Amino acid sequence: MRALVAVCLLLSGCTLDRSGEVDELPDVAVDPPVIEASSDIAVEPAADLSVDEPAVDVQNEPAATEADAPPEAEEACEPTTCAAKGVECGTVSDGCGADLSCGTCEGGAICSAAGKCCQPKTCGDLGAACGDADDGCGQTLDCGTCPLPKQPCVLNKCEACVPDDCNALLPLCNYQPDGCGKTVYCSCPSGQTCNNGTCCKPKTCADMGNACGTLYDGCGSTISCGCPYGQDCYQNACCAPKKCSDFPGQCGDLYDGCGDTVYCGCAYGEACFQGKCCTPKKCTELSPSCGSLYDQCGGTVSCSCPYGETCSQGTCCKPKSCTEMHPLCGPLYDGCGGPLNCGCAYGEVCYQQQCCTPLKCVDNGWNCGTPPDGCGGTLSCGTCSSGKVCAQNKCQ
Template sequence: MRDELCNSCDDDGDGAVDEGLSGLSCTMANGCGGVSVCASGASTCAWTAGSTKACDWCGPSGRSVCGQDGSVGPCQPVSPSREVECNRCDDNKDGIPDGATGNAESCNGQDDDCDGAIDEGSSGIEGDVCQVDVAQACCEPTTCQAQGKNCGALADGCGGTLNCGTCPSGQSCGAGGVANVCACTPIPQATACNGKCGLVPNGCNGSWNCGGCAGTQTCGGGGTPNVCGCTALPQSTVCAGKNCGTVSDGCAGSYSCGGSCSGANTCGGGGTPNVCGCAVYEDACDGRECGTASNGCGGTVNCGSCSGGAYCRAGVCTGGSEPMKSEQRR
C-alpha cells in the first residue's frame, strides 16, 4: 500500500484524498494557528480566518490576532471590558492594576481592593443603595479581509465604515457580480467588434461574436485576422487557357484576358467561354442543291453537283436530270 501524498489522489486506496495532509489544525512558523493544505505537492500550514496566537497578558490569558500576511497583532486580554480577577493585572486597561496597594473599594460590584468582599464600606450613608456598574459589551469591528472583500466602502459592523481599497487596472469593483470584490471588466462589445468579424477577445478570458461577412468576402480573407476581406486570384491563374473577354477575380473584380477576336471569330463563339471561336452554319446548304455555300466561319460547304448535262446556277441545277448531292463539309 502506498503512502498518501499531497497530490489530490487517493494514493493508499482507502477512498479518501490527501487525508492526514490537509484540513487539520496546525501551528504556523509565527506561532499562529492555521490549517494544513496541500500546495505544490507538499503539506503546509496556511493562515485561516480568525487565526490567533496565545500571549501573556498579565499571565497566559491573552490572544493576538494573526494576519494573512504573517503579521501578529498586539496582545489583547480575553475579557477586556472589566477587571476579571484579583491577579494584580490591569485587565480592563484603565491604568490601575487590580489589587494593587491603594486601590480603594468603589461601588461597582467588584472586589477592588481584593480583600474578598465586594463594595464593602463604599457608602457612608445608611440605606444608600450601591448602583452596580453594568459592563458594556465591546464591539469588535470586522475587516475587509475577514469578509473576503478587497474594494470599495464596507460597514465595519460597529457603526463605522471600512475602506477596502481600489482595483488594479483592467478590473472594477463588483464587475463579477459580487459586491466589494474586484473582477475583470469586459471590453464593451460595440468597442471590441468595431470593424471586426468572427470571435474577438473581450479582455476577460471570454469572447464576443462580431458576426460574418457579406458577398465574396470572408472573415480574415484579406489577410487581416477578424476583418472582412477577399484575396483576388492571380490573373495568370484565372486567364489560363483564355484569350478574350473579362473573367472574375473571385473578389467582385475582373481581369481582361485579351482583346477582340479576329475574322469571323467571336469571344466564346465556338462554345467555350472566353475563347475566340466560331460556330459553323449547320443549315448552310438549305435551299441549295449544288455548288458551295459559306459556313459562316470563313470556309465553304459543298452542297452537291449536277448530273445529266445540267449545270449549277445559283445553287440550283438547270437542265438535265436531278443533281447528285454530296455530304456537307465543314
C-alpha cells in the first residue's frame, strides 16, 4: 500500500515527508521507478491509474484527525547479506528468520567458527613432535606421543628420556622395561617372592586359619599345613572327630563328622541293635515260650522247658499219661503233639479207643450159642445136649 502511495505521489509531482506534509517536487525528469526482482515487496500494476483522473488538491482537503489515520503497517524485514556480515563461508542467519548460505572454502581450507576460510596447519608445519597443538583455525591437532614411554613431551617437543629405577617400578620384579628402551633387573623385598613379574608375600600356615593339607600360598606355590593334636584334616579343614561319649545310647560304626567312622560298643549284657544299645530278653522273661526265640534285640535265644514238659509249637507243654487218658486206649496224642499208645487193664479189651470189659456166658446164664461179648467180639457158650435146642443162648 505504501508503495502504491509513493507511485501516486511520484506521478503527481509531490513528496510526503515524515510529518505527513506534502511537498511539491522540483521540475526534474523522473524516470519510472525500477523494482528489483529480488525485492521482497510485491507491487501490483496500477491498472486503475489514469492521467485523466483529476488531481487531488491536498491543500484544500480538510486536515485528517488522529482518529481518521489508518493503522501503520509493520515495516518489512530486509535480510542481510554474507558480505554485510563479513562472512566468507558456512551458514549464518539472514536476520529475518532464515538461513543464509555463504558458500564453501577451496584448496583444502576449512571454514572457521568466525566464517572465514582458513588453511589449517599440520604438526609438521608447526614443528610439533608430540602432544596437542592449535592448527591456527580453531581446531586441536593430536601430534602423538614420544617414542619412549618415559620420554616427556614439553611444548610439543620430546625431551630426554628419564628411565625408571627399581624403586619406581615396585611392586614389579625380574627383568622390566625401564621406559627408555632398556631393561632393568629388580628383586623383591625380604619375605617376598617374584610371581609372574610382581612381588608377592606368600601366606604361611598361620595365615590359613583352620585350613590344612596342601594349600595355595597366593604367590604361585603351595604350602603343606597340618592340624593341632587330636584333630584330623578333612576336606582341607581341621576337624575334631567325635568320640563314643558324644553318642550316648548309640552303638556300632558311627560317623565321626570328619570323614571317618568310630566303632562304639555297649555295656556288658547289652547288644547293639539298629544303632541302639539293647538288653536281650532271657528265657525266664519269655516263658512259657520255648525253642529258638527272638530276644527282641536282633538275636535269638534257645529256651528249653522244665522237667516233665516238652516244647510243642513254641510253647512248653506237659504231655498226658495213659492213666490220665483212661478209659481211652490205643494210639492217642499226648496233648503236646506227641504219640501215646495206651492199653487197658487186665480183663479189659480196647474197643473203639475205649477200654471195655467183655461179657461172660456164665454171668448172663448163657449155655449155648455165640452171643456178642459187648466189646466187639463173640462168645462161645457151648452146645445143648441131645434132645434140647438153643434158644436165646439157652438150652431148652
